[in-house]
Amino acid sequence: MTSKLFSYPGSIPKYKIAAGLGAVLFSIATLVFALPAASKSPGDKPDTQVGAADAASEKTTPKNEKKSKSGKATKVAEPIEEVIDSAKSGPKQRVVSLTFKQMGAWSSIKLRGVDGYQSLQFPVRADEVVVSAKLRMAYDYSPALIPELSHLQISLNERVVAVEGLPKDKGVGNSREINLDPRLFGDLNSLGFKLIGHYTRQCEDPFHSSLWLTLSDLGRLELTLAPLSVSNDLKTLPLPFLDKRENAALKLPFVFSGSPSFGTLKAAGVVASWFGMQAGTRGAQFPTTLNTLPNGNAVVFLRGADTIEGIKGAGVSNIAIQPHPTNVHAKLLVISGATEQDLLRAANTLALYAPTLTGQSVTVTKEVEPAPRKPYDAPAWLPTDRPVKFGELVRPDELHVQGYFPSVVRINYRVTPDLFTWRSPGAPMKLKYRATRLPFHKNSSLNVSLNANFIETIALNANYPLDTKTELTQRPTQVSNGATALREERLALPPYAVGGRNQLQLGYFFDVIKEGECMSLPPDNLQASIDAESTLDFSGYPHYVALPNLAYFASLGFPFTRFADLSETAVVLPDNPNADEMGVYLAVMGRMGESTAYPVLRHSVISAAEVDRVASKDLIIIGSGRSQTLMSKWADHLPMVQQDGERRVRERQESWWPSYRWEQEDVNALPVPPGSVNFSIAGSLAAMMGFQSPLQATRSAVFLYADKAGDLRKVSEALVDPERIPMVQGDFVVVDDKSVNHARVSETYYLGSLAVTSKIRWFFADxxxxxxxxxxxxxxxxxxxxxxxxxxxxxxxxxxxx
The missing domain is CATH 1.20.5 (Single alpha-helices involved in coiled-coils or other helix-helix interfaces)
Incomplete structure (x- = not known):
């Protein structure tokens, strides 16, 4: 049983009381000067401070406001780019740009029918308020639409903010910029698009093919945000350092006093893994600074009597939130302790018990460590010893859809990538589903896909008898009992897509029966759902995989995350790591925490001189230039070596062109590389290299390297970029700002075990x-x-x- 004992301070120092009174007076002054902004129209541009307080009061109660007028629409001359703009619009404001794709649009937004509708959801941080907003969009529409009867309606939180006409001669290449009323924004927001379309003045088919409008997924919403005051209370964590509802990647500075010891860095790695868990799939990076506070929010580590710009530690194992000394809108999360063990105790407390922390500071007086994790028991991974219900993976409401053109049910899951599925039909899936079955809709179906790859189509009316005269399915005997009955199908997921990160897509298609012109229209009240008792079963597969394969490392941190607490992993840093090397170490720990949903409590941080004592562990090696001595010591084992002013690269066995996992034989052994080439070059290179540990044959190693320390950020950025992670393959990966190239150059080795019969079959297969x-x-x-x-x-x- 695990437990923690905390002590909370009984009094607040006088200087903190004075700081709090100053913050209150500043907020009152801001409110007074902001009141005149209430009379401005939604389209007016606010000053840097004016309007912030007014918008803040409206943010909490957006439903009590009057309906806003439509914003004025103007054409946009430049094409829309998919970028995040973090430029400052003022000393205390920032501009954030969210593309439709970042807000959840998987592709272009397609509106069909007489009243086609789709919406996008996006949050606003709890410690910020919208002071101005612009919607930029590009769209095309059918030339068959009647302009007098057709238009595009844009809404924000169910309030109409703009109506765009659809002229007959301008169906292609339309772009608009619309100002939005900042008072309409709340914490969670919905941006809706509705097509009111008609192609004839007579009786019309509501699902006619000419009724369409398409919005580009590169459209964007630009928000100017002003900060709000947040209390110095640990119960708000991870706020204000991270808002889980945000879509942008987390960039949170970590600050150390002087050159931190490896024990201090381990504590920082635990905290980074916790923030990585909170950030989720959007990714997290932790730029590192020494002896200097950044201008915004940051995490500060202080040991003993260390101080940074007046910020002091508690002298004991302590977690505290303190105001920034030079920025009233920024906070500092201070992890302090008298020794390295005190720092680690505080870091473990934050990572395991953050929801229970309250007050400005907490002192950890006693710690009982949790039991070590077992192999493959990461909370974010599907268990491989039993079937898993869909209800364990998504909320029940996410399994329900409605309408003639329902959205796709998407189920994300993660499985250890070392499942040996060779010559198996695939992972069994028991699919239970319900759907309204209209007797004469014989082509209605449920389409099953995995990672956008088609698997099966299930006919919804397959059990209905067929009328040989009309060739239409007949009505069942009891419609009330049989129309929405629970049905079950047994399928198998393809073996090539069993491991790693996957998404199961279940899309309903309802057949539209057209009974003739001006006849009864088909009902639009169709309902469908996937039963939460449906299961995926990955049990029964042995764990056996060919390595090295950096695709597993980039996707799920494998093989290091085989134990979720990284108890069998050691991180090898240079003797005196610089800020860039510490930053990439923290980013990797954040990625590990995100991959497993568990903090890296038991990993080791060592120097190259200590590597022999961790021979029984997997190794993550980080270095730049000549800082990492293992590059020369293990030169014969590395795919690439930088030594004595020359670069030696082994001859590659596969193309540099990107390829997908299923296009490669993941467990196909490669012969020993026939040779290598040495050359001198002036350019800088950043790379990831995977190889078998020279210390033990059953252990793996990954080397993260850059010629220049500043280029290590390219590696950490690639590991959190959803667009580039699939490009990481093989055992040698060269990373640039936008591209990733890979190759296989090292010998193959195997991790895991097989039954004797499987070993014999596997041996003779090649x-x-x-x-x-x-x-x-x-x-x-x-x-x-x-x-x-x-x-x-x-x-x-x-x-x-x-």
């Missing part, structure tokens, strides 16, 4: 000649035995006859 010779030998042996048996029987008969 040895056809040996298999043929063995078969011939067995045939000759059997023939010899049969021949001798026949001779013996014949001899017995002859002796009996004689």
């Amino acid at each position: 040895q056809p000649i040996l298999m043929g010779l063995l078969a011939l030998f067995v045939a000759v042996l059997l023939a010899t035995l049969v021949y001798r048996m026949v001779r013996r029987v014949r001899g017995k008969r002859q002796r009996k006859l004689s």
Whole structure:
């Protein structure tokens, strides 16, 4: 059983009381000067401070406001780019740009029918308020739409903010910029697009193919945000350092006093893994500074009597939130302790018990460490010893859809990538589903896909009898009982997509029956759902995989995350790591925490001189230039070596062009590389290298390297970029700002174990000649035995006859 004991301070120092009173007076002054902004129209541009307080009061109660007028629409001359703009619009404001794709649009937004509708959801940080907003969008629409009867309606939180006409001669290449009323924004927001379309003035088909409008997924929403005051209370964590509802990647500075020891860095790694867990799939980076506070929010580590710009530690194992000394809108999360063990105790407390912390500071007086994790038991991974229900993976409301064109049910899950699925039909899936079955809609179906790859189509009306005259399905005997009955299908997920990060897509398609012009219209009240008792079953597969494969490392941190607490992982840093090397170490720990949903409590941080004592562990090696001595020591094992002013690269066995996992034989051994090449070059290189640990054959190593320390950020950025993570393959990856190139150059080794029969089958699978010779030998042996048996029987008969 695990437990923590905390102590909370009983009084607040006088200087903190004075700081609090100053913050209150500043807020009152801001409110007074902001009041005149209430009379401005939504389209007016606010000053740096004016309007912030007014918008703040509206943010909490957006439903009580009057309906806003439509914003004025103007054309946008430049094409829309998919970027995040963090430029400052004022000393205390920032501009954030969210593309439709970042808000959840998987592709272009397609509106169909007479009243097609789709919406995008996005949050606003709890410690910020919108002071101005602009919507930039590009769209095309059908030339068959009647301009007088058709228009595009834009809404924000169910309030119409703009109506765009659809002229007949401008169907392609439309772009608009619309000012939005900042008072309409709340914490969670919905941006809606509705097409009111008509192609005839007579009776019309509401689902006619000419009723369409498409919005580009590169459209964007630009928000100017002003900060709000946040209390110095640990119960708000991870706010204000991280808002889970944000879509942008987290960039949170970590600050150390002087050159931190490896024990201090381990504590920082635990905290980074916790922030990585909170950031989720959007990614997290932790730029490192020494002895200097950044201008915004930051995490500060102080040991003993260390101080940074007047910020002091508690002298004991302590977690505290303190105001920034030079920025009234910024906070500092201070992790302090008298020793390295005190720092680690405070870091573990934050990572494991953050929801229970309250007050400005907490002192950890006692710690009982949790039990070590078992292999493959990461909370974010599907268990491989039992079937898993869909209800364990998503909320029940996410499994329900409605309408003639329902959205796709998407189920994300993660599985350890070392499941050996060779010559298996795939992972069993028991799919239970419900859907409104209209008797005459014979083509309605449920389409099943995995990672956008088609698997199966299930006919929703398959069990209905067929009328041979009309070739339409007949009504069931009892419609009320049979129309939405629970049905079940058993499928198998393809073996090539069993491991790693996956998304199961379940899309309903309802057949539209057109009964004729001006006839009864089909109902639009169709309902469908996937039952939460549906299951995925990954049990029964052995753990056996070919390595090195950096795709596993980039996707799920494997093989290091085989133990979620990284108890069998050691991070090897240079003797005196610089800020860039510490930053990439923290980013990797954040990625590990995100991959497993568990903090890295038991990893080790060592120097190259100590590597022999961790021979039984997997190794993550970080270095730049000549700082990492293991590059020269293990030169014969690395895919690439920078030594004595020259770069030696092994000859590659596969193309540098990107490829997908299923296009490669992941468990196909490569021969020993035939050679290498040495050359001198002036340019800088950043790379990831995977290889077998020289210390133990059953252990793995990954080397994160850059010629220049500043280029290590390219590696950490690639590991949190969803667009580039799939490009990380093989055992040698070269990373640039926008591109990733990979190759296979190292020898293959295997991790895991197989049953004896599977080992024999696996061994002969790649040895056809040996298999043929063995078969011939067995045939000759059997023939010899049969021949001798026949001779013996014949001899017995002859002796009996004689």
